[in-house]
Amino acid sequence: MAEPKTKYDRQLRIWGEQGQSALEKASVCLLNCGPTGSETLKNLVLGGIGSITVIDGSKVEVGDLGNNFMLDESCVGESKAKSVCAFLQELNDAVKAKFIEEYPEALIEMNPPFFSQFTLVVATQLGEEKMIKLDRICREANVMLIFARSYGLTGFVRISVKEHTVVESKPDHFLDDLRLNNPWPELRKFAETFDLNVPDPVAHKHTPYVVILIKMSEEWTNSHGGSLPSTREEKREFKELLKSKMVAIDEDNYKEAIEASFKVFAPPGISSDLQQIINDSSVELSSTSSDFWVMVAALKEFIATEGGGEAPLEGSIPDMTSSTERYVNLQKIYQAKAEADCLAIEQRVRNNLKKLGREPESISKATIKSFCRNARKLKVCRYRLLEDEFSNPSVPDIQKYLTDEDYSVAMGFYILLRAVDRFAANYNNYPGEFDGPMDEDISRLKTTAVSVLNDLGCNGSTLTEDLINEMCRFGAAELHAVAAFIGGVASQEVIKLITKQFVPMCGTFIFNGIDHKSQLLTL
Template sequence: MAEPKVKYDRQLRIWGEQGQAALEKASICLLNCGPTGSETLKNLVLGGVGSITVVDGSKVEVGDLGNNFMVDESSVGQSKAQCVCAFLQELNDAVKAKFIEEHPEELIEMNPSFFSQFTLVIATQVVEDSMVKLDRICREENIILIFARSYGLMGLVRISVKEHTVIESKPDHFLDDLRLNNPWPELRRFADTIDLNTTDAVEHKHTPYIIILVKMAEEWANTHGGKLPSTREDKKQFKDLIKSKMITMDEENYKEAMEASFKLFSPQGISPNLQKIIDDSCAEVDSNSSDFWVMVAALKVCRYRLIEDEFNSPVQPELQKYLTDEDHGTLQEANSLKVLPENTAVGLYILLRAADRFAANYSKFPGQFDGEMDEDISRLKTTAVGLLSELGCNGSALSEDLINEMCRYGASELHAVAAFVGGVASQEVIKLITRQFIPMSGTFIFNGIDHKSQLLLL
C-alpha cells in the first residue's frame, strides 16, 4: 500500500487520495496513436490512470520514426496500436493496457456501442465528419469526450460533455467566508465574553484574531450608521482602529486581524453564479440525483455545446468579433502589412475546418503532395471562403499568408506541437476525471507561429 503513495507522491499533494482514486478507476480510450495521441496518453499513464485502450488501424511507417517517440526502427511494418501500447505499458505496469487494430472511423460508423464501456474518450486527428458522429454517440452514453489535434504549427483541443460538475474547483484566490459581518449566534455569544480592553497582557495577546475582527466590526458599525468599511479611506481607518487596541507591538493576534481585515470588507451573500445553480431545475433532487445536486456545494457547472451546433451555428457575434480585430483590422488587412494579426487563432480554426472539407472533396489534405501546392492553395481558399459565407461572415477576412501556411503544413504532425497539445489535453482529462479544478470551455487553439493560444467561445 505504501508503494503507490511514494510513486504518486507529487500529484497526491495536488488532487489528494480521492482524486487519485478516481484516476485509478478510470477507463480511457484513445483514438489514433500518432504523436498527439501518444503524448496525451503518456502523461495519463504516468499519472496512474486505471486502464487504457489504444485504437488505431495503421502500421508503423518510416515517417513515424521522426515524430513519434513511442515507436522505433524495429516497429516499422507492425501494428502502430500494438507498438505504442507496449511502450506505454512499460512506463507504468500498474496500468492495464490493451490495443485494438482497427480504424477509429470504422468503429464510429459501424460499432457505436463500443464507446459505452469507457469513462472518457480521447479522439486525436479526427476529421470534422467523424467528430460530429462521435460527439453524438458519447453524448447519448454520457461519456466524456476530448478532441485533440495537431496540424503543422497549430493545435486544437475541445472538450465535449453534456454536463460536468466541479466540487473542488481550487480557485487561485480563496476567500474564507467567516460570517464576520453577521456572526452566527454562538460566535456572537462567545465574542461577548471577551473584553478587548482587558489589562491582562496574556489574555489580551491570546484573543483569537477572528474575535478581534467581530468586535471591531461591531464597534465600527455602531459609530457609522450600522455600515461596515467600504471606501479605501474607511478600510485604512478600520485597520488603524485595530492597531490602537494593541498593548504592545509584538501582539501577533492583532497583526493577524489587520492582515485578515479584507475578509470583512468583501461583499457577502450569494454570488450570481451560485444563485444560478440554486435556481437550476436540476437542483430539485430526488433519489436518482448526483451527489453534486444533493449537496449543491459546488462552485460551478460546465455545459458544452454539441460539436455539430458549434460547426453549423457558431455564436455569430463572437465569430465576427474574432474575425475583425479593433486594433489590427481584418486578417486580410494584416496580411497587407506582412504581420500576424491578433485574431490568427480564429483564422486557423476556420482553415482547419476548411482543410477537412478539402480532404473530403479531394481525398487528400491541402499541400500533402509535392507539385500541387499552387492549386491546393487556390482550392483551400475557395473552400474556406465558402465555409465563412455559410456561417454568414465575410470570406475576404482570411489572410493569404495564413492560407499558404496551412497548405505548407500538409497535415503533418510535428512532435513539438503534438507534445504541447498532448500536455494540454491530458491536463483537461485529469480535471474532468478527478472533478477538481475547472476545465476550459470553448475551443482551445494553439498558434505555434508566434507561440500564442486562445480560447474561442463559439
C-alpha cells in the same frame, strides 16, 4: 510504506486517494495513436489510469519514427496500435493496456455501441465529419469525450460532455468563509470574551485577528447607522482604526487584521456563480436527478431557510497569530457551526431522496460533508454538441474574436482547422501535404476558409494571408513538440474529468505555436 503510494506520492498530494482511485477505475479509449494520442496516453499511464485501449488501423512508417517516442525502428511495418501499446505498457505495469488494429473511422461507422464500454474516449487527429458522428455516439452512451488535434504549429483540444459537475474544484485563491460582519451567536459570544484594550501585552498580541475584526466591525456599524465601511475613504478609516488599537509595533495579529480587513467588507450572501447553480432548472428534482443535483436542491432550501441567505459554513480558518489555546477554541467554534449546517443539509438530502422514492441513505454522509465544505465552490460545466457548435454558431462571439487583437489569430486557426478538413474532403489531401508549389493550395484554402466563415454567418470577414500561408506550409504535419503540448493539455483535462476535481476547460482550446498566444474560445 506501500510501493504504489510512494510511486504516486507527488500526485496524491494534488488529487488525494479518492482522485487516484477514480483514475484507477477508469477505462480510456484512444483513437489514433500518432504522437498526439501517444503523448496523451503516456501521461495517463504514468499516473496509473485503470485501462487503456489503443485503436489505430495504420502500419508504422519510417516517417512516424521522427515524431513519435512510442515507436522505434523495429516497429516499421508493424501495427501502430500494437507497437505504441507495447511501449506504453512498459511505463506502468499496473495499467491494463490493449490495442485494436482498426481504423477509428470504421468503428464509428460500423460499430457505435463499441464506445459505450469506456469511461472516456480521447479522439485524436479525426476529421470533422467523424468527430460529429462520434460526438453523437458518446453523448448518447453517456461516455465522456475529448478531441485533440495537432496540425503544424497549431491544434486544438475540445471536451464534449453533456454535464460535468464538480464539488472539489480546489481553487487557488478563494475568500475564507469567516462571517466577520455577520457572526453567529456562538462566535459573537466567543468574541465577547476578549477585551481589545486588555492591559496585558502578551494577551493583546495573541488575540486572533478574526476576533479583532469581528469586534471592530461591530464597533464600526454601531457608530455608522448599522452599515459597514463601503467607500474607499471609509475602508481607509477602518484600517486606521485598527492601527490605532495597536499597542506595540510588533503586533503581528493587528498587522494581519489590517491586511485581512477586506474580508470584513465582503458583501454577505452567496456569489453570483452559486446563485446561478441553485437557480438551474436541474434543481427541480426527478427520478433521474444525479446525486449532485439532489444535494444542490437541499442546498437551495438551506440557503432560503436555516442558512439565512448563506451557504453552509466551510468550517476551516486560516492560520493566524494567536495563542494555541485561543486558536484551537476558535477552530472548534467554526467546526461546530459547520457540522450543524451540514447536519441540516443532510436531513434535507435524505428527505429529498425519500420524496424521489430513493433509498434515503444512498448518498453517504462523507459525500454530503464534502459537498457542504465545498458548497461555495461548486462548478457545473456543460458542453454543446460539436454539431450544434458548427450549425448554430454564436455570430457575435465569432465576430468579436475575429476583431480582438488577442484572439484573432486563435479564431483564425479555429476557422482554418475546420477549413483544412473541408479542403481534404474536396481534394483528397490536406493543403500543402505534398511537396511542390503551394500557390494553388493556398488559393483553394483561402476560398474554403471564406466558405467556412460564410457558413458561420460571418460574411465579409477574412483571414490574413500570412495565416493562410502558414497553414498551407504546415501541410498537416504532426510535430512532436506540438503533439506533446496538445497531448499534455488533453491528458490534464482527462484527469480533471475523471477525478471530478478542479475545473475542466470550457470551450475550445486553440494552440498557437507561433508566439504561444493560445486561447480558449467559448463558442
